Amino acid sequence: MSTPPFDPTQRPRIWAVSISRLRDLFFDIAGEYVERADLRIVARGFEDAVHEIDAVGAGRPDVVIAGGSNGAYLKTRVSVPVVLIGPTGFDVMHALTRARRDGAKVALVTHGDTPDEVRRFIAAYGIDVTLASYQSAQDAESVVLDLRDRGIDAVVGPGLIADLAASAGMSAVFLYSRASIRAAFDTALEVAQATRRETVRRQRLDNLLQHLRDGVVALDAQGRVEAMNRRLADVLAIDAAQAVGRALLDLAPDLAGSLPDSDGDAFCTVRGASYVVHRGPLASSNSAPGTVLTFQESRAVEKLDRTLRARQRVQQFSARYQLADIVGVSDSMERVRALVQRYARSDATVLILGESGTGKEMVAQSMHQLSVRRDFAFVAINCGAFPEALLESELFGYEEGAFTGARKGGKAGLIEVAHRGTLFLDEIAEMPLSLQSRLLRVLQEREVVRLGSTEPTRVDIRVVAATHRALTESIEAGSFRADLYYRLNILSIALPPLRERPSDLLPLAVELLLQAASREPRLTARLPDAGAARRVLAHLGEPLKHYTWPGNVRELQNVIERIAVELAEMNANADADADADTDTDADSNSNGATKPVLTREVLRTIAPEIFAQPHARAKKTALTLRERSRHVEADEIRAALTACDGDRDAVCQALGISKTTLWRKLNAAP
Structure with a gap:
């Protein structure tokens, strides 16, 4: 049975139990302890006292005070500490002196064997006294009657013996004094305070155990349960309170052979679920060391691992390159750097054109580093590196249960991860048509809907796309949406090839x-x-x-x-x-x-x-005549763009061409 909760500031509850004249002494000194204890004097003994203590439940005493056979009986039958009243040497001497005044033949009766110190005391002072002892209430009556038959005039003993002696017609002297009763009460207060401190400590530890996410059990050196939290009790389908004192393997025989033999980890299966079991030592100052076992469900370990990986992944979404990393002294690269600085001040979508290996992502990262979004994520994804289904979940995320194998709790897509930062879509021409329409909505509405959800999530992102293909040709081939192209191609940077x-x-x-x-x-x-x-x-x-x-x-x-x-x-x-060979000739610096x-x-x-x-x-x-013509046209268009500060409308009006023709000629250049 678990210890009931209590207020630590409450006075300790002390019960003084007696059915003899000892009770009168309890009443005499009770007033001295009312400020320090909640004192109750109980006029019951033996089995009746046991029932009284067990019947009160949460109001059970912290400590019980009793004497003689009554105290010995209670000590073995109640779960609360019992302080036994012990006579002092002064008590024995004083009681024997009084008894000698009442009769020539005196007997000293004690519960249990007569203490050696009493025997030495009597022998040292040459006192003529008969020594006797008893073990139980029934035994006490027989002892008293035997002493009467032996001609004993006065009997010194605890309350029960004194009462029986008086009833038998002999002079009776009560063995205990107020000093011995006070000593018992003081001891009871110390025991109560220590018990309460231990109870508070145990309740705190139990509260800690109950709030742990993992199952925990503490075992003694023999493998018996000392404590178990509800989480593990539920896993094993047992009652945690009734498990205390029983062997763990008797309660859960399925664990046999799967628990760690020494400190460390092992895997086991309980009722169809897999657990990681960790074994550690349970140190004890007053008994043999025990063991602590923790049961952590493997799915929780996997979830924690995924969470840590996700956090690390978010921390990795950062731009490494800056504008100074773009190396080149040519006029074309100077124009690229100028455009990067100019476009970094805008939030408009940028399309970066260039052959593979020309540094499109470096340009995108440099632009992010110069923008007001530099303190937030730079999220890059290659649209051609994922299958369509995986690309969709990576970009847009999904809700729990959206598809078979979907992570519990769902997952945020990269578009959401890029919130307040930059989303770089490399190889945009490789994006499947079915996803192009969803991306178009993100660009138009600045909101994303996860797979399996109907609720849109607002996002604040800047989109930078890149491709090595001519998107106008992809539009004509039907593999790229024209409306998405115009949403992406607001600002544009064309990277020249190295040749x-x-x-x-x-x-x-x-x-x-x-x-x-x-x-x-x-x-x-x-x-x-x-x-x-x-x-x-x-x-x-x-x-x-x-x-x-x-x-x-x-x-x-x-x-x-x-x-x-x-x-x-x-x-x-x-x-x-x-x-x-130090004499070898070499070209040295x-x-x-x-x-x-x-x-x-x-x-x-x-x-x-x-x-x-x-x-x-x-x-x-060597360029053909048609290729040289396209190259010249492209150079003229780039020059016009530079002259017009990138204003496409002004360039189209100056050259007398449409926007589609403008970028088709640029992309078609060799």
Whole structure:
């Protein structure tokens, strides 16, 4: 039975139990303790006193005071502490002195065996006294009658013995004094306070256990239950209160063989559900150490893992690149940087056009970093990297139960995650038609509806889209919605391919080589700045410039990475040679380190595609008359856009063409 709750500030409840003249002493000193205890004197004994204590329920005493056989009986039959009244040496001496005045033959009767200290006291003072003891109320009567038959004149003993002796016609002296009763009351107060402190501690621990999300059980050294919370009791389908004191494996035999044998974790199945069971030590200062077992449902562990991953994922939605990371000295890249700065001040949707590898996402991130949304999420998703069904749930999210396998509680889509930030839709031309209409509504209404829901959620986002395809051709082919195109193509940035800006090749190569060197400890000291990187690449300028770079900056980065690996190996070999032979001639720099030398032959080995089929490549790069015409038209349109500060309406009016024709000619340029 659990301990009933109580007010810790309430006075401790103390019951003084007696059916003899001891009760009179209780009344005599009760007034001394009314301020410190809620004192009750109970005129019952033995089994009647047990029933009285058990019957009151929540009003049960904190401590019981009793003497003699009555106290010994209660001590083994009630669950509350029982303080036994013990006579002092002064009590014995004083009582025997009084008894000697009443009769020549005196007997001292005690409950249980006569204490050794009493025997030593009597022997030391040469007192002529008969010693006797009793174990129960029935035994007490027999002892008293036997003493009478032996000619005893006066009997000294507890209340029951004194009453029986008086009834038998002998002189009776009560053994206890007020001092011994006060000592018992003081002890009872200390026990009550300690019991209450322990009760408060246990109730707090029990309250903690009951509020834990996991099932918890504490076991003693023999595997018996000391405490169990309701969560685990419900899992095991048992009564937690009745489980105390019983072996856990008797209560739940299905757990046999699946619990951890030592401190650590294990998996088990309870009533069809999987749990992670952790075993830990339960330390105890006054008994053998026990064990604590915690049962955590595996689905809760998985949910927590998903939650942590989701939080980490949200924290990863940030822009890494800034405008300074866009490298290039050509006029076309200067125009790109100018547009990025200009468009960053606007919230209008931007369409970024450019071949693969030209840095479309870098431009989008730079624009986000310069905008007022820079403190919020930059969420990027490649529309061509997901199947249609998965792309829909990733973008728009879903409600719980929207489809088989939907996460409990639902999931916010990336559009919602980008709230107050920027949503970057890469490869927008790859988006399925069925999702284009839903995206169009997001752009028009600035609200999103999750899968399985009918309630729209307002979002504040800026959309930046990118593609390497000519969207006008996709519109004509029926694979892209014209209305979505016009919603996306409010502001536009066209990134030139690397082959059209040869002046940017060397600055880009130098920057990429420095980045690669920072990741390679063997190159950090060899390439401390751009000047050192430029000297390393000096022998490779011609083949790099004559290559058309169909993969643009991404392909250049790959080639530079190969150069860095080769350079690191050359440096390692040079250092080894220098250590082996200090007299070896070497081309050394100012600090004595060997300068790495990369030749065309080395480049041919690590990047053969740069030298492959030069004639075919030259033929491929030669423009036809129609392609040159489109290129000239595109340059004229870009110049007009720059002159009109990007005002498409003004450009169309000046050139006498429609908006569709404007962007079709731009996208059609070789």
